[in-house]
Amino acid sequence: MTQTATLPATVTSGRDRLVLAVLLTASFTLAVDFSILNVALPVIGADVGLALADLQWIATAFALFAAGFTLLFGRVADLAGRRRMFLAGIALLGVSSLAGGLATGPVLLLAARVAQGLATAAVTPAALSLLTTSFPEGPRRERALGLNGALMAAGFTTGAILGGVLTDLLSWRWAFFVNVAVAAVVLAVAPLVLAESRPARRPRLDVPGAVTVTGGLLAVVLGLTSAGEHGWAAPRTWGALVAGIVLLAAFAAIERRVAAPLVPVRILGRRRVAWGNLAGMLAFATETSLVFLLTIYLQEVLGRTPLAAGLSFAVLGLGTVLGGILGPKVIARLAHPPKALALGLAVQAAATLPLVFLGSTSAWLPVLLAATFLGGVANLVAIVGFLVTATSGLPDSDQGLAAGLATMSQQIGITLGIPLMSAVVGAVLATLGTGSPDTVLTAVRTAIAVNTALTALTAVAVRLALPSPRR
Template identity: 70%
Template sequence: MTTIADRVPARMTGRQRLVLVLLLGSQFMLAVDFSILNVALPVIGTGLGFALADLQWVATAFALAAAGFTLLAGRVADLFGRRRLFLAGMALLGLSSLAGGLADSPSLLLAARVAQGLATAVVTPAGLSLLTTSFEEGPLRARALGLNGALMSAGFTSGAILGGLLTDLLSWRWAFFINVPVALAVLVATPAVLAESRPADRPRMDVPGAVAVTGGLLALVFGLSRAGEHGFADPVGLGALAASVVLFVVFRAVERRAVSPLVPLRVLARPTVKWGNLAGLVAFATETSLVFLLTLYLQKVLGYTALATGLALGVLGLGTVLGGVVAPRVLTRMGLGRALTAGFALQAVSTASLALLGAEPGWIWLLLAATFAGGVGNMVAIVAFMVTATSGLPDSEQGLATGLATMTQQVGITMGIPVMSAVVTAAMGAAGAGAGLAAGMGADMVLRGVIVAVVVNAALTLAATFIRPHR
């Protein structure tokens, strides 16, 4: 059986290196953009007059657009040109970032965040498909995707730090403005570095399928976000989640009858696509929600400040960067399936060890060691997921494949935190702390809730070790 190691590992050409620098730089910027506003939210609320309860919409507005339109954007890139969509998305990102920095009211800021989310939905799958089509399936593509994963993790981590520095030294508006010169540089360089990529024969756009799947994703992300704010018993959140299920059923029915389906069911039926994306969903949901759990532990149990919490969790970011660097070698030596299993196993063991955490300051050393090792395992699993989910498909469907993978990432990030938040609240309620997370929490009750959620998180990760993408 042919494996990655059996293919000839050709060296990158000079042009491929330029392509890599340009595309990885843009993906890094998008990752920074995802987290750069988190620490600035209270300052933004004060400056623009946001009600405290409405601040979460600064993040939710972005997530709705980024997750809701990414699958559609990936397929449009396949049909109408990946470079064209990439350029359009970068232009929109630059303009929306400028608008966000100049916003003088909550409505204008939220509109800018929606536009930034749309830009991310366009640029991410278009950029990833340009990356995968620039490197043949094999070691070079695995290396490129590994570096992409490492830089994205570095972007998520450094975004919070950069946001804090810009907010403290200049203004929260610079968390938006910083994107403008970067987007402009990418727009200038792209025509000279990237060649257009689109099919000679362009099939008709599947409009009903596009409407159904986009509506389903929007309802899903809104429902999960609402559940994170009001709990899973909230009728609005439940209604949105139910609507998403109905729309996905409609989408499947539409795709069965469409002459040129948005997402051919034969692609979804491929084991590498189906099981690979399930693995990606678990990888993103568990690790992002673990960051939420450890933030609770560090601040509510150990009494850390926001800055100290960010620095402590930066060790996890270092682990993910290392994981992205070593992942291509792991994939080459072990193969995709075993690498995926090994990454999840390391993440599961590391996460399970966090169940030993106590209320004494000395436990920080276990947290640092476990999150570093878990970060390495998580990124190995993510790179294996990306390679698996985009393998075995022709270049004409790489936008679809990367759109599915990006959608998986966004939904995983969105769903992990409300699910783990519900577990924490239920565990605290069972222990007599029914007041929830907002007020009246004793450190021992928070610790109890966090430990239960950590065990659930580790169990989900352990279950993912049994995913076999090639079966």
């Protein structure tokens, strides 16, 4: 019997720590990439020749492909090998980041962001499935998933801070070059510590399903992004959303008929998988969009600089790390992961509620910091509950699929949350007709109220749909 097999369930071996370090470093880096360029967008546009109206494509090009290809690449990882897909994605991340850092024109820069999105879609589900297959169900897996969730959520906040620091002290190009160094280290260490993982029987690739679900997700995310920029009535918004719905409906029909579906109906028929992924998507959407709303508040209402606004979220980052540590403990105490998921969302809603009453003076900063810290802790408890809920109780042959679904949910949540809240802000500003700080404050408070209500309703829905088992 090996040393690892004789360890208690709560003890982690040295090799396990290396596996965790490699996988979590990759996941954290990819999470940072979602937001690291946001603060620097005007500077980047001036350097590479992108017009102000086109700056949002630096973020959208990444998010579109990261969300749209996740499910497909999760299944390809089951076919080709999860370690192989992980390493290929990390290599693509390094090359594309080098290209982005050296870009002098918009074409190369946007192509690099597309490639970074594809790398994210390849690496994230592979890393999550390697994590779940490396640790058996129980406290060790829950702890690993807790750390993964904490770093994924903290990465979004860290990206905003790091982007401001790098842009002010060095150059926005270092936001790309940092990835090159991380990719080199991971590629050097990962082959030594990661074992190949794939199902004993390789499934066939469902090509029609892959085409329709990828196209549908791309269209939906594009439509939601357009809603935040142009409003819900714009032809490009509803046209993309209708196309996405049609393609996803076709995907659902295909999955019921093919012999080897990309997403077996039996998986989605599991209540914990379906509700866990829905709640996880909303957990990511509400918290990342709250960061967006508070960034507007800090800069447009209180007059803070981008760097100062980014540093204000350091408290939120600490809360997410603490929540990732507490998440497995809460699950162990409640003995029912969906209950921890619902509890985390409920506390997150309660912590966000005071922000609905934000005022126009700096006296509200202590309230903001306390609320975001507590909300960050609760959000990570919910995210850990989501990851455990959505990936437990499944055989290893389905872990790549479950990981792909979970990863897709978190990336779509990160992608759609900001456009949705931006659409609320835009609708209020259009109704009031001015862009004064008082009007912006009203719009932000309205969007925060919607955010709070959505979080609370999700908590109630999960609690009702996934009740604790009878003893």
